[in-house]
Amino acid sequence: MVVRGSSSAHRTLAILTTLGSKEAAERGGLGVVEIARRVGREKSQVSRALKTLDAEGFVERDRESMLYRLSWQVFTMAANAGHPRLLAVAPPVLRRLVGVLGERVHLTVLSHDGVLTVLSQGPARTVQAAGWVGRVTPLHTTSSGRALLFDHGDEEVAELLAGSQFASAGPGAPAGTEEFLARLAEARTAGYALAREEFEAGLVGAAAPVRDFRGQVMAALNVSAPANRMGRDLDAAGRVVLSAARQLSQSMAGC
């Protein structure tokens, strides 16, 4: 079998990915040369590829600064990505869970080798820590990470963690793959995962897996709060999250 490089398509997609990065958004867009640098291609190729992307409506260009950025069209696509039904069914469940726990809850999925937050709901009273949605957090320092790996084999998990930086985490973070696997096993028997100051000092969380009609883990429900507010009741919170996750799983199965 001949592996086709499809260099043109690869390059175009690499540009899309680059424009979808956080830094690109923060700068308000990227220029042709800047993108060329990042994807390691000739600026002429990038210039022409961007013209194609523009014609297809994937990117738009600020008339003044000449910078390209992803267009809103990507939003429409996102609404139909992954398991759209999950997005439709989950909000009421999240809201109820917020009502019970009084803390911000998230719906997360496994994306690549990280935890992607796809929905986030907080009590209205708190300061809006908006900006979680679309963000990717590490697998190994979050309760969601463990909940999402419930059904993975140890070797698979080790592979996914290979790229993780075990440094730069909270004080309670697992020291290495072995310790992570131990905590994962513990979480499996409990049915929910707890994380005490693993992601960040002073932050605790609990998570439980959401399963599709076949029983496969497709997402995780997760609550996250300051340790001084939820630290003592974390185990109870875990059970509440588990119950809500089961409920969500049932909603998904009902289709």
Place this chain on the structure above:
Amino acid sequence: MVVRGSSSAHRTLAILTTLGSKEAAERGGLGVVEIARRVGREKSQVSRALKTLDAEGFVERDRESMLYRLSWQVFTMAANAGHPRLLAVAPPVLRRLVGVLGERVHLTVLSHDGVLTVLSQGPARTVQAAGWVGRVTPLHTTSSGRALLFDHGDEEVAELLAGSQFASAGPGAPAGTEEFLARLAEARTAGYALAREEFEAGLVGAAAPVRDFRGQVMAALNVSAPANRMGRDLDAAGRVVLSAARQLSQSMAGC
């Protein structure tokens, strides 16, 4: 100048768009042959292109049904698309507006020749009419549509409306481009746009433009409600929305 077709990139992007369509999501994904039919290409090319897209993480495949669908990665991209700052700043404004009006409010942008809803916030009590986000509604039968076209010239507007189906709308919808332009002019002088049963019978709405630091219209704030709840106060609602939109514009300018 030679226009480069970049047929490979075009095809790849067309596949992405197809997978991002609503029907694709409803079916839970699309197969190779189905996609080939829709984009009008050889199934072999589509098969190979999908392999590339998979390798880049844009799509994923259901192991059992063999169907491809957009991966959650698109979610991450969406968080950085358009004007991400708008997404970060808007939620509190929307929530306040919901508090005042007691009805569902939306943040919309111009996408292609339609109105794309990027944020939606409703009073918790009502039944969640979730699923607005990511949806595209017509330009000519919505208050948002008019608010987004405040600064467009008449010819530009006519061009954008060219593809619109003036049939299949609510009873109050404008009959044609001319009538639309008249209502647009009216909205311009008021500073906000009102729509009475244009999109759908029994549904009214009010919208006002959000402007960036340069004064360019970048989005619209919009409230939508049943006529029997907001019909009489629609003009007042328009003024409230306008005030909120100004506030949002200021937040955007402050950066």
Place this chain on the structure above:
DNA sequence: CAAGGGGGTTGCCGAGCGAGCAACAGGGGT
């Protein structure tokens, strides 16, 4: 079991497309 049909992947070859370079056009700075 054979036959048929639909979905999906792979091999193959030549024609057409793009990689890379270079030139050029603008826009600031100094």
Place this chain on the structure above:
DNA sequence: ACCCCTGTTGCTCGCTCGGCAACCCCCTTG
């Protein structure tokens, strides 16, 4: 005037896909 940086366009050769056909696999039908 000069340089530096960004971005676009012309051009040519070599390489990559386009299109077809064969093949695999699964399911259904007779």
